[in-house]
Amino acid sequence: MTIESAQAGFMSRHRTMIMVLSLALFLPPLAFIFQISTGGIDFCGTWCPRMFYAIRNGAGIKEVVGGIMRAYMGVTLVGAAVVSTFFLGRYWCSHLCPIGGAGELGSRLVPDKLKIDYSSIPAAPIRYGYMGVYVAAPLLGLGSLCCNYCNFAAVPRLFGAAFVQADLAYFFRAYGVINLALFILLAVVAKGGRAYCNFLCPVGALDALSSLLGMKFGNRMNVVEHRCNGCGKCIDVCPTWAISMDATAKIDQLSCMPCRQCEKACPEGAICYGKTT
Numbered sequence: 001m002t003i004e005s006a007q008a009g010f011m012s013r014h015r016t017m018i019m020v021l022s023l024a025l026f027l028p029p030l031a032f033i034f035q036i037s038t039g040g041i042d043f044c045g046t047w048c049p050r051m052f053y054a055i056r057n058g059a060g061i062k063e064v065v066g067g068i069m070r071a072y073m074g075v076t077l078v079g080a081a082v083v084s085t086f087f088l089g090r091y092w093c094s095h096l097c098p099i100g101g102a103g104e105l106g107s108r109l110v111p112d113k114l115k116i117d118y119s120s121i122p123a124a125p126i127r128y129g130y131m132g133v134y135v136a137a138p139l140l141g142l143g144s145l146c147c148n149y150c151n152f153a154a155v156p157r158l159f160g161a162a163f164v165q166a167d168l169a170y171f172f173r174a175y176g177v178i179n180l181a182l183f184i185l186l187a188v189v190a191k192g193g194r195a196y197c198n199f200l201c202p203v204g205a206l207d208a209l210s211s212l213l214g215m216k217f218g219n220r221m222n223v224v225e226h227r228c229n230g231c232g233k234c235i236d237v238c239p240t241w242a243i244s245m246d247a248t249a250k251i252d253q254l255s256c257m258p259c260r261q262c263e264k265a266c267p268e269g270a271i272c273y274g275k276t277t
Contacts, residue, residue, distance in 0.1 A: 011095060012260045012273075019101035026098035028160035028167070038073060041164075042156040049074040049203050050146050054134060057141035078203055085207050086214035089273075093197060093207050094257035099155045100197045100204070103187025104239060115191045119241035123198040124254050131205045151187075151196060152203075154179035192239025198255060212253045215276050221256050221263070223249045227270035234262035234271055 011018065025033045026043075034040040040047060048071040055064055068075055081092035093100055107115065138144045147153060158180065160167040170176040186196035197204045211220070228248035235243045242255035243262060249271070251262075263271045 011091065011258070012263075015095055015259060016105075018095045019105055022096050022098045022101050023105075027102070027156050029163050031156070041160065043074070043152040046071060047073045047077070049078045049152060050150060053202075054138050054144055054146050056138040056144070078206065081203065081207055082210045085210040087218040089219050089258045090207055090211050090256070091258060093204055094259045099151050100194060100201075102155050102159075103183065103190070103196060104193035106188040107190060107193030110189055112191075115189055116185065116195075117191045118186075118195045118198075119191070123241065124252070126199045127205050127208070130200055131202055134202050148175035149179060149182070151179065151183060151201070154183060158183070192241070194239040198240050208254045211256070215253055219258070219274050220253060220276050221251050221258060221260070221271060221273055222276055223251060224270045224272060227268045229268055229270075231267065233265045233267065237261040237265045
């Protein structure tokens, strides 16, 4: 076994533990990462991973650079996620992101009969259509989707509402109610818990593009076609509905995360994590 496969095996075996640890590091009441680095308690301000690349109409170089400098930790976080994904795969989205992790872990507590299956909806057109609106709207002077409709703001406040009055008050405003509804409908009661990630996360959209562009450089989920018998068990367990079936299973790298649930479910050992050919 190579060092790479041993590391991947560790990440796969302990994925739930890693997601729980990420919640403790990034979300209230602990939020160790924020408290240690900047003294904050959430992803807003210095840690914002979304606002710096949504440039407002009429902004000059000074304003753009100023936005990047104000959110320098968020810029660092997104940059690290995109670069690591290019070479290693989407571990930020599948294991480390506390926002996606909160939705997926929450969905595991909901009975299957109450979950909404979004797998019939093509994720990529919606994801990049939303991404286009997200970037273009402020450029055209039509307002911004950055703050009011941001799960990186809503989910930490949801965890902090029991401790901070301002976080509780957030959910008595219209955009707070909408954000809470989106988190419930697209994460907690979504099959797999990752519909919000698949549809409405600009960071995830960038990360997915990095995954696709870096396919020849890093490890990805792959199908060994001659072993696949077309049973479809991989499709049933994929949280991002990234797998389709033709003569054999096909994996869409724009949606796939290396959660490796498909690998565990495959009775023929036809799905593996490694270099693409």
